[in-house]
Amino acid sequence: MLASLKSCRYPAEIGLLLGLCFFLPLFEAPKNLLWVAYALAWVVNRVRSGDWGGRWDLWDTLIAAWIASGFVVAAFAGLDGQQWRGAGDLVRYGSLLWLVKRAGYEPRVLRWVLGSLVASTVIGLAIGYARMLSGIGKSGTLQLHSVGHVNHTAIYIAIMLGVCASWLFARWQAWHTGKKAVGLAVGTLVLVSLVVTASRGAIGVGLATLPILAGAWWPRWRAPAVASGVVLAAVVILAVFSGAEVVQKQEQNLATQNPLSHRDGVWRMAFAAWQRHPWFGIGMDNYSQVTLERVKAWRAEAGRPFDERRYFVSSHAHSLYVNTLAERGIIGTAILVAVLLAWAAWLVRYRPGQGSADDEWLLWGAAASAWIVTAGAGLANTTLHHEHGILAALLLGLWLSRLRAHRAS
Numbered sequence: 001m002l003a004s005l006k007s008c009r010y011p012a013e014i015g016l017l018l019g020l021c022f023f024l025p026l027f028e029a030p031k032n033l034l035w036v037a038y039a040l041a042w043v044v045n046r047v048r049s050g051d052w053g054g055r056w057d058l059w060d061t062l063i064a065a066w067i068a069s070g071f072v073v074a075a076f077a078g079l080d081g082q083q084w085r086g087a088g089d090l091v092r093y094g095s096l097l098w099l100v101k102r103a104g105y106e107p108r109v110l111r112w113v114l115g116s117l118v119a120s121t122v123i124g125l126a127i128g129y130a131r132m133l134s135g136i137g138k139s140g141t142l143q144l145h146s147v148g149h150v151n152h153t154a155i156y157i158a159i160m161l162g163v164c165a166s167w168l169f170a171r172w173q174a175w176h177t178g179k180k181a182v183g184l185a186v187g188t189l190v191l192v193s194l195v196v197t198a199s200r201g202a203i204g205v206g207l208a209t210l211p212i213l214a215g216a217w218w219p220r221w222r223a224p225a226v227a228s229g230v231v232l233a234a235v236v237i238l239a240v241f242s243g244a245e246v247v248q249k250q251e252q253n254l255a256t257q258n259p260l261s262h263r264d265g266v267w268r269m270a271f272a273a274w275q276r277h278p279w280f281g282i283g284m285d286n287y288s289q290v291t292l293e294r295v296k297a298w299r300a301e302a303g304r305p306f307d308e309r310r311y312f313v314s315s316h317a318h319s320l321y322v323n324t325l326a327e328r329g330i331i332g333t334a335i336l337v338a339v340l341l342a343w344a345a346w347l348v349r350y351r352p353g354q355g356s357a358d359d360e361w362l363l364w365g366a367a368a369s370a371w372i373v374t375a376g377a378g379l380a381n382t383t384l385h386h387e388h389g390i391l392a393a394l395l396l397g398l399w400l401s402r403l404r405a406h407r408a409s
Contacts, residue, residue, distance in 0.1 A: 053102025077283025086284025162369020265312025
């Protein structure tokens with residue numbers, strides 16, 4: 001691979017991107033340093049070559065507006081705290097999306113990037129299991145070290161499950177027996193690990209991703225539909241009859257009449273914050289400042305009743321949409337919705353054809369998986385945030401880059 005890397009147009013830049021992908025779920029410091037180094041290398045290389053990736057398009061405008069929205073919200077934030085630092089999260093994954101989209105990498109480089117993401121996920125899971133079983137981990141749950149909390153880890157794994165499934169669907173017929181065995185082993189590890197997290201929202205959406213992708217593959221190859229149906233049925237049956245933790249959690253929540261795990265109370269807190277600061281919200285990363293005392297005061301000012309038992313304090317709103325509404329208001333939420341709708345529209349409009357190359361199907365499947373998990377699990381979890389936000393944006397950027405090259409050819 002090293003020899004192949006040297007033959008590429010921007011070998012050092014690509015090496016930094018591969019390093020970023022490798023360390024993304026593993027270690028914090030290398031990931032941050034590599035992101036900065038990659039961005040600098042990208043700009044230097046484009047200044048030298050004069051090739052900035054072609055004409056400005058709708059996606060460039062959406063990405064620019066998305067990044068800018070964090071700073072606009074920070075300038076008018078209803079609360080003072082971490083809003084400027086919070087805007088940096090949008091810069092990280094928004095800039096990576098833009099840089100990769102316009103990079104013009106060869107198809108083999110795009111495969112290397114996906115391969116680095118898969119390899120780092122496998123290594124991260126091995127470390128996570130070792131920490132969980134040895135008692136080193138703080139919570140006793142399965143976590144990717146740099147991703148953190150089990151719910152965020154589950155979101156990351158769910159996206160990678162879709163990537164692994166897309167790779168199996170796209171390349172199965174071309175692989176020899178050894179590669180098929182490795183692909184199945186990796187896919188199985190990621191699937192089992194998702195169930196082990198016991199994160200209900202991520203598990204549900206992650207499993208739903210398989211038949212959705214298989215349905216998209218139907219005109220090209222029908223075997224994935226059968227395989228995904230069998231896998232889905234097997235996982236559900238085994239989880240129910242083995243008493244998996246995710247099943248026990250759901251049963252306990254139902255028994256205590258708490259099926260949403262206090263999310264209804266969390267969302268009431270978030271809506272109270274939004275009602276107080278409707279246009280620009282309270283500022284990114286300021287949700288932890290939404291306290292019962294503040295909500296009580298806001299409700300009193302608005303002449304609305306307040307029953308403390310109906311509210312639940314949390315560090316975030318446990319929903320991409322509700323959290324965005326509270327922290328970024330109508331302005332920031334409108335831009336996020338525009339990005340998600342454009343992402344979905346492009347996936348539907350530019351789905352590969354029956355005779356399209358394997359790479360096009362693989363990259364489309366990866367971007368589709370990122371959207372399904374981000375938008376679906378985002379109903380009850382704060383997706384598109386930190387590492388899984390970077391992952392989702394990167395997968396979208398890889399596909400848009402390939403789509404741009406395909407349409408220009």
